[in-house]
Amino acid sequence: MALIVFSDLDGTLLDHGSYAWAPAAPALDALRARGVPLVLATSKTSAEVASLHAELKLGDTPAIVENGAGLYRPGAQAQGGDDYARIRQALANVTPDLRASFEGFGDVDAARIAEMTGLSEDAAALAQKRLFSEPGRWTGTAADLSDFKEMLAVSGIEARYGGRFLTLSLGRTKADAMAEVKADLGGTTTIALGDAPNDIEMLEAADRAVIVRNDHGTGLPHLAGEDTGRIRRTKAPGPTGWAEAVLALLDELDKDASHG
Template structure:
């Protein structure tokens, strides 16, 4: 049977409230996707250890999750373990000239208490956030010119730097959109919807049948996107899970998504 709908969603500032990390206002739309026989793939800069807990809480344990901005996948039933390219990534970062390296304070430079302070996470969740396998989020304290030089030097070493809602995240280039394409090829859904709030979500929004940009007053402003002119990308009316719930429900209505048949009327 054809999967009617596969939803790809960012977490912080999108499905999770930017400040409280609450997702409960989105439960009606989550339940609606489930009732249609569709699936929801969480796609975040968070680690596998962080996402595993949230995925279970949301009742999404039967679906893969995209972790660390697309650098890895957490399959159903998998135990998230540290590993991957993180050690190599840190070595590359630490080899940069201190004049640039000093502006970037990554999670690997912070204690769990410091991670809790900069994220607002409780201590146990902050420890999971520090269990990196593929990527390094951090805070940038330099100006735009220094950041451009920093990113250029990393790019020559095969490392990309992408700005999310609050952190600059380093990885070896695989994006949320890359991981999304892999899962779309695997599941062949009839429709895809993607939701996100930050620059590192734009490629994922553009790749979906319907992209939904969630407003985030605490994140950098995102200017007009190409898909907005055709309606392929729309902006949610409210931030966080409230906007997520409203916009996803409207998209399901507009796409006339149902659980039966190859055509949706």
């Protein structure tokens, strides 16, 4: 069995408020001891992921960035930028009344992003180095949001919620990127962990999946895989729940292998 673990960051491996991952250390050590690749799958940019990737000692393992729209490959030059330009142009074409209700990362400075996210200004500046997607805050009504999405769809742009923001992209999901990375790494079995609507496709595509409790996020509806036990939910939030779930799944897979 060639196991690969795919994990969202904010509210999942990282604490929603502090962005700390320390409670997950025992499970991270267990993955490392087994030689199981951990693939980060996040809305963050390659520039943001690079330092955390190194801190977690993930080696040459790629990471899924900007909600699946791109991949971060350690040591490789970042590719892209055309997608982001296309999204910004589509925003410019939205009627002014609807456009005024969306505050994107490209509309503000690093200080404002720091205020919106709780990141330091240096970290917020890295969050602005976008190549494939545009997160932001929607302040209008639900009806206006529907109109906003329809106008963007004319340009091939999709808008969906993650843990904190409404993110605009060309539609490639974390599941699409997961399939690519799985093939690249020769994986046969996948575990995915996430907490937000933009994780649903990835959770549903994995062999086993975990919805990590996040009392601050949008939350996830009941997924079909929960009826069979293929998808489970954690009781504890963030990295604490993440670690408990990963260790439990590793134990179950070990037992399955020994009985096989």
